[in-house]
Amino acid sequence: MIFGLMLGIQYQTIKNPIERDTRDMWQLREDLKKEQQLQLELLSEIRKYNEVIESHENKDSADPENALKETLAVLKEDAGLTEVTGSGITITIDKLFSEKLLGIEIQDISPDLLKRLINELNSYGAKEISIQGRRLINSTVIRDINGQTKIDNFSLHSYPIEIKVISEDVDKLYNRMNASTTDEDFAIDNLSLTISDPIDELTVPAYEDSIRVRNMKPKEIIEGGD
Structure with a gap:
């Protein structure tokens, strides 16, 4: 019985090995x-x-x-329902090489690549972001629909793509983005990433679509209550 128990424990250890944290000190x-x-x-x-x-x-x-x-x-x-003006930068995404030079059609920017860029901007202190004049809010969805990359219902099917970013510390954002290797990820998809110098007054438009509120309803007023 003891031998069988030890054998069972060893089998479970081999089947489900302990996952160790392989990150180094800097990570x-x-x-x-x-x-x-x-x-x-x-x-x-x-x-x-x-x-x-x-x-x-x-x-x-x-x-x-x-x-x-x-x-x-x-x-x-x-x-995000109001227009915001502040210091920031603009990022321009364009074709790295023309379709005639490559001999193939350049596809739309992938949702994963665009979301990776937005996540990086947020980690560097971005407060407000718009893409092609479309304001990004917490409920914004970036996805592929029938081969087209869309921000909510707006299609990103033409280049160049302009991204406006407002930050409380625009110098930090600018330096971090220039030191980033994100442009290499874009180059793999034959796309270039151009970052402007810090801009003192940059305007990000308000969110235009209606926001659907789910799982909420008006509170019923009880007569005689507070």
Whole structure:
């Protein structure tokens, strides 16, 4: 019985080996730095919304209508429903070599490549992003539909593609993007990545489509209640 038990444990160990963390010290430090940055951003968001709540409570008794309007304006800005102007950069995606030179048709930019670029921009401090004049928000979907890359329902089928990025620390964003190797990933798909110098005033348009709210409904008002 003991031999059979030991044999069973050994079999399970071989079948499901313990996964070891193979990251080196620098990778661990980089991951820790990203998590700390995420924590700071979350704390900043919590602080901002606490200030909104406190302001709303203070003004509610004196001027409830104005307090609601101010809260609504803040929520619209956070949701991407308002035009935003700030310092930032523009990124231009274009064909690296012409179709005549290569003798083949250049395909649309792949959704995975575009999402990888957006994730990198966000990790470097991007606050607002638009692609071809289309504002990106939390619910934006980038996917392939029938061979065409689409942002929600907008097709990216022509070059060049212009991306506008606003950041609170535009110099940091600019330096990080210039030091990045993302342009090599684009070159594999015969695409070039051009980054502009920092721009003092860059305007990102508001989100144009309607936002569908799911799993939410108006609260029923109970007569005689608060």
